[in-house]
Amino acid sequence: MSDIEKRIQVLEDIEAIKKLKGKYIRCLDRNLWDEMAECFVEDAEAHYGENLDFNNRQAILDFLKGTIGREDFISSHECHLPEIEITGDNTARALWKMHDYLHIQPNSTMTGWAYYDEQYVKIDGQWKIKALLIHDNRERNKTAAGYKQQHITGAGEAGQLPFAEHVSCQK
Numbered sequence: 001m002s003d004i005e006k007r008i009q010v011l012e013d014i015e016a017i018k019k020l021k022g023k024y025i026r027c028l029d030r031n032l033w034d035e036m037a038e039c040f041v042e043d044a045e046a047h048y049g050e051n052l053d054f055n056n057r058q059a060i061l062d063f064l065k066g067t068i069g070r071e072d073f074i075s076s077h078e079c080h081l082p083e084i085e086i087t088g089d090n091t092a093r094a095l096w097k098m099h100d101y102l103h104i105q106p107n108s109t110m111t112g113w114a115y116y117d118e119q120y121v122k123i124d125g126q127w128k129i130k131a132l133l134i135h136d137n138r139e140r141n142k143t144a145a146g147y148k149q150q151h152i153t154g155a156g157e158a159g160q161l162p163f164a165e166h167v168s169c170q171k
Contacts, residue, residue, distance in 0.1 A: 014084045016127050017092055017120055025077045031069050033061055039129050041121060046132040072105040090122040
């Protein structure tokens with residue numbers, strides 16, 4: 001492969017990862033769990049907060065269905081400012097700035113700001129999420145490549161949901 005072909009491939013891979021993240025967010029907010037499953041490899045790992053570690057695709061989906069997928073739960077997630085690095089022919093990692101707005105009916109709302117730190121693998125030409133870590137600006141020294149579990153303080157009144165340590169709450 002020539003230098004220009006390699007450079008074009010990197011740009012195509014970065015665009016494919018952006019589309020994958022867009023699909024993940026759309027499926028998350030619209031509760032499209034079968035389509036969401038396509039975003040992850042079977043042995044994917046996820047860390048959604050303190051004591052919320054999952055080590056396979058089905059466990060991740062079960063957690064999301066049981067929280068964001070609840071009938072009384074409405075969410076709107078946005079991811080911005082991707083920092084995507086192609087680390088090999090079939091591997092990549094990225095940081096994404098995230099903002100979410102969560103409404104738990106009848107009258108609780110939560111707004112959160114955090115970062116997604118993700119690792120990806122390309123299988124049969126398709127990029128998939130291999131590892132996903134959510135952390136907010138108060139957390140330091142954590143990466144999807146190998147984080148250390150640390151206690152997160154400052155959750156405010158966020159006790160309603162088990163993953164609320166990355167949000168600030170309003171009532």
